[in-house]
Amino acid sequence: MNKRKLKEKIMLGTISLLATISAIPIFMIIINIYSEGLRYVSLSFLIDFPPPPIGGKAGGIGPALAGSLILMSLALMIGGCIGFFTGLYLSEFSHTKLAQYTQLFLQIMVEFPTIIIGLFAYSILVVPLKRFNAFAGAFALSVVIIPYIALNVREAYKSIPYSLKEAALSLGISHPKAYLRVLLSAARRGVLTALLIGMAKAAGETAPLLFTILGTSFSYFEGLDKPINAIPLLIYNFALSPYERWHQVAWGASAILLSIILAIFVISRIVVKEVKI
């Protein structure tokens, strides 16, 4: 008996220890990013052009921040639209072969290395135009977020009780009205969460942008057919540069990116809570 009690103590202790170890990095990351990054952040950091490697003013991440916001909204518009309706189809026509195969494809696509999606956007939007452009980046990000949004919207619509669906459809209103007005309000929590997940993805993804937007940092937005920069790409480029000054900008930019992600995360938690009540 004692042996078993001892074994229990040891095993549960080991599990707690390992679990604690695996949670340490997140705290280290948040603390490190903010303690290193926040000291470079100021209002002008959010607006200014990046500094030269040596000398000159402190500079900032203005064009990259603007670029990120543009890319995020475009990706959310394109990917959100395609993803939402795909998810609606997956939920409401789940008995069809088309829906079943699409769902399998999407489940695999969620796990696609995103750099492959970058290559895809490069070959269909950068090569023909012979120029890196903002639209290719927005397209690549849309492709990345479509499966996340579609699968989550599917879940949201699936979770509506069947009786509610019957009630909505028996009202005699048209299908689009039933799905997009009545049932959407029942599924709003899940749909909103889906869009927020997509937004967080679009904000942080770097690999799909590598070969599509180039990452010019010395001008603000000039048009969808011109190169643009984004915060994650700037962090990558500057962190690997040999200049101390640019490393500082990368830390500052990471603090901004982390804040964006944290904000989206907190909002999505509040949204989920609202559902439970």
Place this chain on the structure above:
Amino acid sequence: MRSEKIFQILLFFFIFTTLTIVVGIVVSLVTTSSPIFIKYGLDFVFSSVWNPVKESYGILPALLGTLITSTIAISIATPLAISLAVFSSEIIPQRFRSLMNSISDLMASLPSVIYGLWGLYVLAPILHNYLMLPLHNYLGFIPLFSTKPTPTNLFTAGVLLAIMIVPFASSIIREAYTAVPYNLKEAAYSIGMTKWETVRTMLGYIKSAIFAGLFLALGRAMGETMAVAMVVGNILNIPKSLFDMGYTISSLIANQFPNAEAYEYMVPALYGGATILFLIGLVINLVGLYFIKKVMIKG
């Protein structure tokens, strides 16, 4: 009736867009990479020479890099992910559970470039000073630790990947663990099992979900690009030990693609690497999805 038709057509239009994109990705991978497979055949996979100037390309070092880093990652992540799942659904007091789960979910949703930056400037020096150097100094006679380590190398990349995939794998395991029928737990306690014995029984019950989580996490580790590209060292060599600087397929693409257009076969070669990565990932993810299906049928 008309608006129903339009709505249906609209839904079809969007679902076909999605399917076209999926098919388009595969087609563009295959067609763009075909020249390299036609010209070099299997040599492309099994050769270790990467010399764009002579137009000779072998992906083997990068392929090995991908396999080594993801093996390190999954071996570290497996015990951590299972422990985290058990801890947050069994050991920690009820009122802290949702906080703990939030933290784990937040970790899974951090951008990989943030992990990369942190890995490069915080994790790599720590590992270098407190783990890799001592291992090399005292156990350097073991081939695995024989190279004098630099802060960025395959091992660092593997550890960083482990940190990144733990929350993802553990969330899948956690979901299955909390879905185990309650009477199983009651039965276990009622025959006098200790808490640990109960946990072990429950883990046995959700074996499929554990495999699913680990396989899907392995797929993620293999495809991860930015964080790895920042800490793996980016040198194309057949790795001789865990502490060698190396490349993974995805970081090779990220690093070499910008100047690929200058050479005749480099673009097909990098697409070829992506194709191989895609195929490996496809198999691993299908296995993972198969296990998840099994769980769902059981549940």
